[in-house]
């Protein structure tokens with residue numbers, strides 16, 4: 120093994136737990152320091168741990184970290200911006216990779232201003248998240264939440280004393296129009312799956328996808344998507360433009376009885392407006408994997424008068440063993456590309472220097 124001084128140094132928050140042999144191979148080529156997650160408390164704890172790892176390396180006269188990886192399980196330390204990353208960027212770290220698709224809690228613009236890349240792992244979780252969205256589409260259309268509550272309460276198919284009363288018949292999605300908002304890797308994977316179930320797919324995204332990637336889905340305006348969809352699935356990133364994209368104005372354009380599924384980010388939907396739309400019957404049922412104020416869930420969605428029309432999960436759609444293996448491999452791919460002096464394929468920003 121090369122002397123430590125010859126090996127470029129990487130700092131990680133957490134450690135690989137899925138693509139373990141590939142990680143061991145990296146350890147032979149690079150010097151990797153891990154900050155263990157156990158015992159690390161909150162954003163302040165992670166900030167202090169990174170600062171102290173950088174300082175310890177400098178005190179030992181070792182070359183500074185050139186790359187930083189945050190593994191799965193580090194969402195609890197959000198947000199990741201100047202305060203947490205400055206000790207690294209100030210010492211020349213120019214690659215930041217994070218497990219997961221969303222990067223709404225990472226200041227990628229600030230990293231770019233420091234000359235650093237941020238790379239996500241959105242392809243890795245595309246299949247699992249699309250499967251999770253399809254599961255919620257089926258759950259919403261088949262009234263799965265109400266059926267589950269009724270069975271657990273010993274009420275079989277319900278009665279007047281069960282929230283929602285007698286269980287409604289489910290609705291088959293075959294022949295329904297699915298409106299997909301956001302047509303990245305996840306939206307595309309969902310479109311293919313929903314089509315296999317006989318749905319007609321329309322989508323809206325900032326840019327139309329190349330025809331070869333549309334898999335038969337039709338590009339429409341946002342308004343057309345709102346007015347013609349029987350089921351709407353949110354699959355776009357959370358940005359200042361998409362915050363509360365689905366609010367009272369959007370609900371007023373939708374078909375009465377529409378089904379809504381969100382596996383992207385909670386704040387893309389205005390939850391107060393969603394609760395009003397559920398109460399008025401504009402929205403029939405929803406499948407929610409994400410919430411505006413995680414891990415807290417809007418009390419209106421938990422209220423027994425509505426809960427039976429809401430299938431919910433604690434942000435699980437992208438979390439499978441398989442997607443976590445792929446996610447770690449994507450982190451390593453970005454690292455290797457950067458180490459070879461290339462622009463990493465999964466970089467989401469453009470470093471300024």
Ligand SMILES: O=CC(=O)O
Pocket residue numbers: 218219220221222244383437
């Ligand atoms: O929500 C999950 C992710 O962003 O990876």
